[in-house]
Amino acid sequence: MFNGLHDPSLPGLLTALRSADPSERDEALTRLHRAVHVHPDTIAGLPFLFTMATDPATPDRAAIVALLVDIGREIDDAAAALRERAATFAALAADPDVRVRRAAIPALGLFRDDAQQAAVLLRERLPAEPGAAERILIVEALATLALRLPAAADDILLWFGRLAGDPAADLSTRLAAVIHRARCTPGRISDDLVPAVISLLWTITSLTPPGAPSPGDATLAGLDDGVPPEIAAAFADLERLQRVHAPTTGLLRTLHDLLGGRIIERTAVLAEQLRSPDTGWRLDAIRMSGDLMTRWRGDHADLIRLLARQVADDDPEVAAAAAAVLGSCHPIASPAREALAARVVALGPREWAAPQPRLRRAHQEAVVALARLGDERAAPSLFTALTADVDAWRAVEAARFLPGASDLLAPLVADRLSRADHSRDRDEMGIHAMLTTLSMLGEPGTVPAIAAALTAAVRHGRAGTITAVLTALASFGPLAESALADIRPLIDSTDAEVRHAALAALSTVSRDLDEILPRLLALLDPPTSPSEAPVFSGPRSSGPAAAAEGPPGDADMAAVRAAVDVLKVIGPPAAAAVPRLRELVGGGREWVRVPCAAALWEIGGEPEAPVVIEALLSAWQRNGCVADPVVACLRRMGPSARPALPHLIAELAQSRRGDGGITDIEADERLQRACRNVIAHLGQ
Structure with missing residues (x-):
């Protein structure tokens, strides 16, 4: 290159x-x-x-x-x-x-x-x-x-x-x-x-006469054999996104920008674009459809159904593009379920490894989109991918959405993990993906393979992988007890992220509070100098003197976050942390104040409600990016969340995804559901 x-x-x-x-x-x-x-x-x-x-x-x-x-x-x-x-x-x-x-x-x-x-x-x-x-x-x-x-x-x-x-x-x-x-x-x-x-x-x-077949798959010139397949695929996807197939595309993008959140009108325009016999027009319209759904809230069911028709298109590039958009918009893509399943089932699992790249991609995109809908009809193709080792990395990422097929898929992913080479940089991304999938599938029989990955990662000094393995083990709770001997030494690691992940894993796997709690409480106290390790000195007093010490500096924020995330799960037995948590919610950055407020509620309960509500709402007002964890905490607070009603109603009134700091469609749909849930429970 x-x-x-x-x-x-x-x-x-x-x-x-x-x-x-x-x-x-x-x-x-x-x-x-x-x-x-x-x-x-x-x-x-x-x-x-x-x-x-x-x-x-x-x-x-x-x-x-x-x-x-x-x-x-x-x-x-x-x-x-x-x-x-x-x-x-x-x-x-x-x-x-x-x-x-x-x-x-x-x-x-x-x-x-x-x-x-x-x-x-x-x-x-x-x-x-x-x-x-x-x-x-x-x-x-x-x-x-x-x-x-x-x-x-x-x-x-x-x-x-x-x-x-x-x-x-x-x-x-x-x-x-x-x-x-x-x-x-x-x-x-x-x-x-x-x-x-x-x-x-x-x-x-x-x-317009029927257009010529769509262009072939993106080429990856300049990427050598050392590039992980996930990265190569991402570059290919980026190249596809940058293509413009029709001279009117820029013009129609201008129109869609002008119409903004007028969903009905934009859908009507897209419907006309999608009925074109020209494949280039339709490919560009499919991409514009994805832009609309990922950037604007609203009822997109009609547009989803229009894209579902494209999944059955004879041109594999059109079918792949439509399936890819449906996969990226999976939280709202249910109306396309049967169309995706029809393509996946009609061609069968062997199509995953079709020799023609265009046919293979069309099938794989449909399988991934179907899997992201939680539909187990995607499982046979994923099984084929994992056993035949054809684009298995893509199957690993899709399998995590099928917990109902964990008995079929999890052992295959665990087997791949056991054969992974922890010495190579290029394999690290794939290893992390396998750990995430095994964590989400939650199959207890895969714990030994995950624990073995911890041993290998420690041997090769892979701090990032060690942290990922510890996070995966923590998701199994006491079912990962067999890995305690490997977890314990890591709570004294020289790497801060490894230490924090080890403490989190130990707290959920062993639940030995006498062992864990003092260390967690120590993380809430910032050191007085960069070289001084934090040592917990007992519950801190509140008042002017304590408040003057203020929130921790940038170097300690990650430690505080790591501690409060675990303390929140421990709940009332961590009462010794309450005085310090009260200080932390009173100022500082929102991404620390919000988890501290959530931990304060889980530990202190109703008596802490006024402090918690004030911290949550002020943080949300200052930084919309914390909306998701704020609303999650409000949901747990029940009737005590009533002062947040105006904020919840205002959030749902936003028409553009991202007005509250959320830019991901999955996170935004989750946020909207949580807001509606809290409002409903408050009787509004």
Whole structure:
């Protein structure tokens, strides 16, 4: 793989743009795009870039023009300099090379100061462009011009209206006019926008002949044999996500951004996109469907059913893409269960190892999505994967969602774990995945294999794996008692994370409070110096003197978190921790205050409710990322959580996932369920 330039300075990067080596040019362009925000000499390099952009002998001229436009978008001072070169961009927008024109057209909306002249130039350019992608870019540039220079807006909007209804114009250009007219007035999107778009889409799809088969699987050039298969697959998925199959895709993304949380309207548009006979249109629509469901709350059942139909598509790339989206949205994907099962069962488990990569991926994505729904009809394919050792890493990750098939799958995963090579860095990710799966399946017979992995990880000094094994053993509780002799020595490890994980495992496996509690309580006391180990000195007094000591510093936060997570499980027998927990919930960072408040409730109960509620709600208000553990604690508090009702109701009123700090659909759906559960139990 190409390892970069010898001279990473701006002159070195600019010189590399003329290199005969395509990989060196690509590397230089990538670095220049990344440096736009931070490189102090970026503006000084503009004349050199313009010289290359206008020289027909320059390799990758279109990429140079695109870089200039990117610089102008990001740096105000550069934009001023680029406006002085507006005539150059006008010439580039008429260049014989379509790639150069495509890169230059946006500049006509971004860097022309004479709005009327720029609008005329763009409108005159439209009929000269034979390609749909370039015509759409011209309409987009006009909208950019209208937004940047309001003096031109009225005329441009009127022109958009005429173009949208012009039967002589091609359909994609009319669609661009409809959408970008709405883009120019985002605060007052008309009710006829979506019907107009759907009408044009219907006409386009009706006139579109069936598309060619979709492109093949992503290639992984530059990844050597030492890359774990999980990483290679992630790069392939990223490459697929970056593909654009249809010239209207960027345009329709703009529409979806404008519509935001209007789920019904966006679903109607996506339905029309998904009925296209063109495979590229459908692949892009499938990805947009995933974007909608993962970013916005709402009733997505209709969209799930639309994607379920794509799972049965004859094109394996379309079927795989739909199944992958359904798998990523599994908390809401139940309406697709039978469609996924039909594909999985019809082809049988042997399809997991099909020799054709496209067929194999389509089957595997459907199996994984079905498994994530907890459907045991996925188990035969996973069994085949694990026994035949074909893409077994993917089967390991999917198996964790099938506890009902643990007697079938857990022994196979445990066998793989027992054969894992703990000396190799590349195997560490797979080992962690196997430990997580065995923990979630909870099959007691796999404890010896997990304990053996602990011995191997200690022998090879794999602190991360040791921590993962200890966490897995802790999930088995007393059923992992046979591993106590291996766990105990690790509570004195020099690695802090290993110590904390060992204490947590010991507390759940042995439940010997006399052995565990003093060490846990000691973790709540920050050391007075970096080199001083924390020693528990008995219950701390509360009051001004204690409060003055304040919360622990950054170096001790992880220790406190580790302690309170275990103390929360111990409950009332850990009463000696109550005074210190009261101090910790009174200030500091939310990710420490919230677990401390939860532990205080589990240990102290009702008398601590006022302190706990105040800490939880203030932390939630300051940092939405703690919403999940806050609501989980409120649920356990029962009637004492009544002061949180307004916060719970406000959370459910949010339409966008992430407004409360949650960005993962699984976590967000869990949060919503928990909020509804607490509200219901409070009688609201």
